[in-house]
Amino acid sequence: MGYTTQGIRNIAFVGSAGGGKTLLLESLLLEAGAIRSKGSLQRGGTVSDFDPQEKRLQHSLDPAICCFDFNSTHINVIDTPGYPDFLGRTLSVLEAVEAVAIVVSAVNGIDTLTQRLMEFIRERGLCPLVVINKIDSRDARPAAVLDELRAAFGPECLPLNLPANQGEAVADSFFTPAVAVTNNAVRDAATSGHAAPTRSPATATSNGRASVPLTPDFSSISAAHTQIVDQVVELDEDLMALYLEQGAELSPEQLHNPFERALREGHLIPVCFASAQSGAGIPELLRILDQLMPNPTEGNPPPFLKGAGENARRVEVTPDPDKHVIAHVFKTTIDPYVGKLGILRVHQGTLRQGSQLFVGDARKPIKIAHILKLMGKDTAEVPRAIPGDICAISKIEELHLDAVLHDSHDEDQYHLKPVAFPPPMLGVAIEPERRGDEQRLADTLHKLMAEDPCVRIEHHAALNETVIYGMGELHLRVLLERMTERYGVHIKTHPPSVPYRETITRPAEGHCRHKKQTGGAGQFGEVYLRIEALGRGAGFEFVDEVVGGAIPGQFIPAVEKGVRQVLSEGALAGFPIQDVRVTVYDGKHHPVDSKEVAFTSAGRKAFLEALQKANPIVLEPVMRVEITAPSSSIGDITGDLATRRARINGNTALPNHRATVQALVPLAEISEYQLRLKALTGGEGAYAMELSHYDPVPVRRQQQLVQAWRPRADAD
Numbered sequence: 001m002g003y004t005t006q007g008i009r010n011i012a013f014v015g016s017a018g019g020g021k022t023l024l025l026e027s028l029l030l031e032a033g034a035i036r037s038k039g040s041l042q043r044g045g046t047v048s049d050f051d052p053q054e055k056r057l058q059h060s061l062d063p064a065i066c067c068f069d070f071n072s073t074h075i076n077v078i079d080t081p082g083y084p085d086f087l088g089r090t091l092s093v094l095e096a097v098e099a100v101a102i103v104v105s106a107v108n109g110i111d112t113l114t115q116r117l118m119e120f121i122r123e124r125g126l127c128p129l130v131v132i133n134k135i136d137s138r139d140a141r142p143a144a145v146l147d148e149l150r151a152a153f154g155p156e157c158l159p160l161n162l163p164a165n166q167g168e169a170v171a172d173s174f175f176t177p178a179v180a181v182t183n184n185a186v187r188d189a190a191t192s193g194h195a196a197p198t199r200s201p202a203t204a205t206s207n208g209r210a211s212v213p214l215t216p217d218f219s220s221i222s223a224a225h226t227q228i229v230d231q232v233v234e235l236d237e238d239l240m241a242l243y244l245e246q247g248a249e250l251s252p253e254q255l256h257n258p259f260e261r262a263l264r265e266g267h268l269i270p271v272c273f274a275s276a277q278s279g280a281g282i283p284e285l286l287r288i289l290d291q292l293m294p295n296p297t298e299g300n301p302p303p304f305l306k307g308a309g310e311n312a313r314r315v316e317v318t319p320d321p322d323k324h325v326i327a328h329v330f331k332t333t334i335d336p337y338v339g340k341l342g343i344l345r346v347h348q349g350t351l352r353q354g355s356q357l358f359v360g361d362a363r364k365p366i367k368i369a370h371i372l373k374l375m376g377k378d379t380a381e382v383p384r385a386i387p388g389d390i391c392a393i394s395k396i397e398e399l400h401l402d403a404v405l406h407d408s409h410d411e412d413q414y415h416l417k418p419v420a421f422p423p424p425m426l427g428v429a430i431e432p433e434r435r436g437d438e439q440r441l442a443d444t445l446h447k448l449m450a451e452d453p454c455v456r457i458e459h460h461a462a463l464n465e466t467v468i469y470g471m472g473e474l475h476l477r478v479l480l481e482r483m484t485e486r487y488g489v490h491i492k493t494h495p496p497s498v499p500y501r502e503t504i505t506r507p508a509e510g511h512c513r514h515k516k517q518t519g520g521a522g523q524f525g526e527v528y529l530r531i532e533a534l535g536r537g538a539g540f541e542f543v544d545e546v547v548g549g550a551i552p553g554q555f556i557p558a559v560e561k562g563v564r565q566v567l568s569e570g571a572l573a574g575f576p577i578q579d580v581r582v583t584v585y586d587g588k589h590h591p592v593d594s595k596e597v598a599f600t601s602a603g604r605k606a607f608l609e610a611l612q613k614a615n616p617i618v619l620e621p622v623m624r625v626e627i628t629a630p631s632s633s634i635g636d637i638t639g640d641l642a643t644r645r646a647r648i649n650g651n652t653a654l655p656n657h658r659a660t661v662q663a664l665v666p667l668a669e670i671s672e673y674q675l676r677l678k679a680l681t682g683g684e685g686a687y688a689m690e691l692s693h694y695d696p697v698p699v700r701r702q703q704q705l706v707q708a709w710r711p712r713a714d715a716d
């Protein structure tokens, strides 16, 4: 381990499924000499798609971490799944890197996922790089895709190299300006009908294996060079004077610092071209990672906060090897054989084998027995991890996703600014096939949730139904298969009930005097409360306005407990209640007979009484749905949506005769949409959806739901 923090590069490969991230990483590993031959997706043998499920589906399902050395640089690459179903897994690993390479297919161009990823990159202050891959493909349209990028993300998307010789190679336009100029002369000579000079230095080849003159497929190398240098020097007055006034040619070394600043500040989005298949552009990409991507001291500092809620304040964490240790767990995996693996990024201090660390605010430290470097599924033990590095620690049960590890109580309450993960909305109700497997199923669900921030489990006690929610059909399929294959739990599934909610529409008051006298000590508690509606999506607020100790402070939590029982059980149709404020403002106690159970019961009944008077209604989830399909089927799709109480927000044309439709649709109307869309588009359509908001259900539906619940409620 001969590298320093300045010698580390951390980069995640993100982008739409099938863009070529996994193969690109494989090609880089080969180029850097970390593997001897390149695996292929079709044969199921790449370093980062090692899981049997990934091999079968030919898609990455989990982020994979690889590392390799190149020159004196240590490069950690995280290959992420591009399928939108796994977005949660992808976003959570972006906490560990300074730089993100968005891999875009030169055939398909950008889509809404690419845009969403770029938004996230900007919001978190990460440094972007765009790799336009598949330039070898017959249908590649690299110039058009570059235009699409500029239209979507701005004119600061500037190429570091250009595809050349019909996509067989790339021609560098950043590092070697001298070659660039001559190259341009070659090109100009070619276009003006002159013979190219026989002594051509323009042979800096794409893969260093062949030596052929390079002719860019569009634009010119000198124009690309000038554009990017102009953009970078804008951030350095001295260099600008040297360059613009004195006409000096600037070296990549001179441009290094303003280049890093431009990346950090979003002033530049460098673009490069490659073919993971043919190897074109791979040596150039390696050089870009090595020489242009930020090291951990150059990226924007990680957004660490101390304290919770409104009291949280930003704290400085620096990659100094001698300061206290601060490391962040950005991924956990549970392997039935190896056990739990926590994968972490060291942000400050040096992590040493045998040292003791606190997990979050725990008082008792854990001992770090092994520190591992990861290469896909393989691990290698190392004695320490320096700041900026990515490593794993094994067999520590206390570790969980997003935990912060530290070696001093000074750093208690440190956490990274939370990521707003997309809420999983597609659910399937599950139960074990074998009676008696309930506990194993519960344990397995717990493990799945611990690995993936976009898995949610809900247990509807009233319906005795356990529902697992994921981001889409593939996500759920992968989760269910994993339960059986990895954890040996066989399950039955059925469509879940829609997660309706209840709320109120006007303020009301509730009162309950709970009094029981049975032989010995009695129970006494009295509660007055009022309730009012909050804005949609506000959740629940509990306010204590009791004065003069009418209800002693120690019993207030008991009142809240009673209220919360009703909150989860519902009062109208058996669904959880939301967007309500409950204010307890008066009550009575008894010096001997007041007990927690009495106040819990009084709180519960007072709340129920208030709810009956507050005109409760049932709310249904409304989904923001985006459907992508061939343009020819868009008419059928919007026609079908109209029968599903949908509100269509618009549609957008995409390249290759495709289009997207954006609509708001109640979940109840679209829960089985997968099959319908397949039929409407001949299997060519895809859709993604996420929760938009909750709206009142139509009156008839509400009546049905209330009637369905009433017999059960009355039986209680």
Ligand SMILES: Nc1nc2c(ncn2[C@@H]2O[C@H](COP(=O)(O)OP(=O)(O)OP(=O)(O)O)[C@@H](O)[C@H]2O)c(=O)[nH]1
Residues within 6 Å of the ligand: 015, 016, 017, 018, 019, 020, 021, 022, 023, 024, 041, 042, 058, 059, 060, 061, 080, 081, 082, 083, 103, 133, 134, 135, 136, 137, 274, 275, 276, 277, 278
């Ligand atoms: N022609 C061509 N095909 C490529 C290239 N790169 C990847 N492919 C093919 O494209 C398909 C998808 O490649 P992957 O590397 O799995 O794509 P990915 O971005 O990792 O996809 P997800 O893991 O689903 O996000 C595979 O069949 C690859 O062989 C390329 O440069 N040119």
Ligand SMILES: [Mg+2]
Residues within 6 Å of the ligand: 021, 022, 023, 049, 059, 060, 079, 080, 081, 082
């Ligand atoms: Mg992949």
